[in-house]
Amino acid sequence: MKAMLYMLVLAFGLALIPAGYAQVQSVRPYIPLGAEQEARYMALLPGLRCMQCQNESLESSQAALAQDMRYKVRELIAAGDSDAQVRQYLVDRYGQYVLYKPPFQPLTWLLWLGPFGLVLLAMFVAWRVARRSRLEASSPALDEAALKRLLDETK
Amino acid sequence: MRYRYFIPMIVLVGIVALLAYTLNRGWSTQPEDDPTYVPSPLIGKTVPAFDLAVLATPPAEPPARFTQADLKGRPAVINFFASWCVACRDEHPFLMQLAHGDQVSIIGIDYKDTPQAARRLLGEHGDPYHLILEDPEGAMGLNWGVYGIPETYLVDAHGIVRYKQVGPMTPAAWRKHFQPLLEAAR
Numbered sequence: 001m002k003a004m005l006y007m008l009v010l011a012f013g014l015a016l017i018p019a020g021y022a023q024v025q026s027v028r029p030y031i032p033l034g035a036e037q038e039a040r041y042m043a044l045l046p047g048l049r050c051m052q053c054q055n056e057s058l059e060s061s062q063a064a065l066a067q068d069m070r071y072k073v074r075e076l077i078a079a080g081d082s083d084a085q086v087r088q089y090l091v092d093r094y095g096q097y098v099l100y101k102p103p104f105q106p107l108t109w110l111l112w113l114g115p116f117g118l119v120l121l122a123m124f125v126a127w128r129v130a131r132r133s134r135l136e137a138s139s140p141a142l143d144e145a146a147l148k149r150l151l152d153e154t155k
Numbered sequence: 156m157r158y159r160y161f162i163p164m165i166v167l168v169g170i171v172a173l174l175a176y177t178l179n180r181g182w183s184t185q186p187e188d189d190p191t192y193v194p195s196p197l198i199g200k201t202v203p204a205f206d207l208a209v210l211a212t213p214p215a216e217p218p219a220r221f222t223q224a225d226l227k228g229r230p231a232v233i234n235f236f237a238s239w240c241v242a243c244r245d246e247h248p249f250l251m252q253l254a255h256g257d258q259v260s261i262i263g264i265d266y267k268d269t270p271q272a273a274r275r276l277l278g279e280h281g282d283p284y285h286l287i288l289e290d291p292e293g294a295m296g297l298n299w300g301v302y303g304i305p306e307t308y309l310v311d312a313h314g315i316v317r318y319k320q321v322g323p324m325t326p327a328a329w330r331k332h333f334q335p336l337l338e339a340a341r
Contacts, residue, residue: 028292051193051302064267065302068293093203093300095196 031074041077044086045070047100057100195300195319202226202314205295207288210270221288226314230340232333233308234284234324235264235301238272243305246323250283253329259337260285266304267293309333312340 033041045059052065058073069090076086090098102108197203208218234250236243253259263284265273270289277284290296299308302321309318309332318332 065293068297072297092196093298094302095193095300097193 028071031071031078033074033078037077040083041074044073044077044083048073048087048090049098049100051094051098193302193321195316197300197308197316198319200316202308202310202316203295203298205288205298207264207290207295210265210273210287210289212274214270218289221286223314226310227312229312230317230337231310232259232261232337233264233310234261235266235290235296235299235304235306237266237268237304238276239268240266240304242323244280246305246325247280247283249324249326249329251281254283254285263287264290264295266290266296266301307333309336311336 042059046057048058048069050056050058050061050063050066050069052063053061056063056066058066058070072089073086076089081089087099096102102111104112202223204223206220206222209215209221211218250261254261261284263286265287268289268291273287273289277287288295293301296304305323307320307324308316309320311317317336320328320332
């Protein structure tokens with residue numbers, strides 16, 4: 001009896017919450033895709049970023065914007081766009097940040113080639129260090145004249 | 156020559172300081188310095204096409220339409236808002252102040268919202284908009300690269316996007332990015 005009373009109060013309370021304070025997520029018609037198109041759709045999503053959450057892909061995010069972006073991708077694929085065209089559509093609006101894998105272009109050369117450059121630099125430094133220690137180990141001969149000069153200075 | 160051994164440490168401290176600085180630029184009040192800010196690729200480009208119904212009170216049947224062609228000839232301030240958007244309430248008093256001031260006319264885009272909810276909101280808090288367009292599906296928002304409202308775009312008289320403010324409009328952002336162009340066009 002008491003439980004029913006609580007439920008009644010709860011139901012009444014919920015009814016008092018003003019409607020229309022939630023984001024409108026309209027139900028849109030489902031866009032059917034062919035098997036090949038569906039596969040392309042599924043393959044595209046992990047590489048696209050949900051701009052609202054910024055750390056989730058369109059594949060995993062349930063944010064309202066991610067749903068809208070997914071719907072747009074479906075629409076574009078259904079309209080016959082290639083994968084590259086779909087990506088370009090989103091890049092034109094949201095910038096390259098929308099792509100998880102940045103394209104190889106002058107602006108990103110440092111990003112793509114930097115690690116290889118660092119490895120080359122490290123190899124060069126290692127080679128220099130190794131060579132010097134080998135030289136030092138193989139020629140223990142001292143510059144007697146320089147030593148004498150130093151000793152004279154401290155006198 | 157002993158201090159030579161400190162060079163790697165100095166380099167390391169320098170790198171850490173640089174990373175700490177860039178990571179914490181979010182403390183700054185400039186939106187470009189916010190690490191979550193995404194610059195719009197639309198800046199410097201023609202506004203994307205749109206064709207939306209005008210929100211009229213009382214509702215008109217059929218509603219008037221407004222397209223990007225209607226923007227031409229003078230600069231426009233386009234503000235995406237919604238009744239469900241909490242951050243939009245932060246900027247609302249400032250938008251009201253702008254509307255009461257001189258000749259700034261703001262076009263509001265009611266993003267993913269219902270006309271009823273928008274009317275109720277503006278009835279309660281005041282209407283700073285010269286014109287309101289309905290974008291119930293968020294189609295215009297997606298086409299304009301909106302990712303978190305409120306967002307405010309500045310479009311010049313030739314229909315070129317000049318600036319985008321992500322997040323609530325502030326007096327400082329208005330003075331710095333919006334006012335110069337609007338005043339030059341007057």
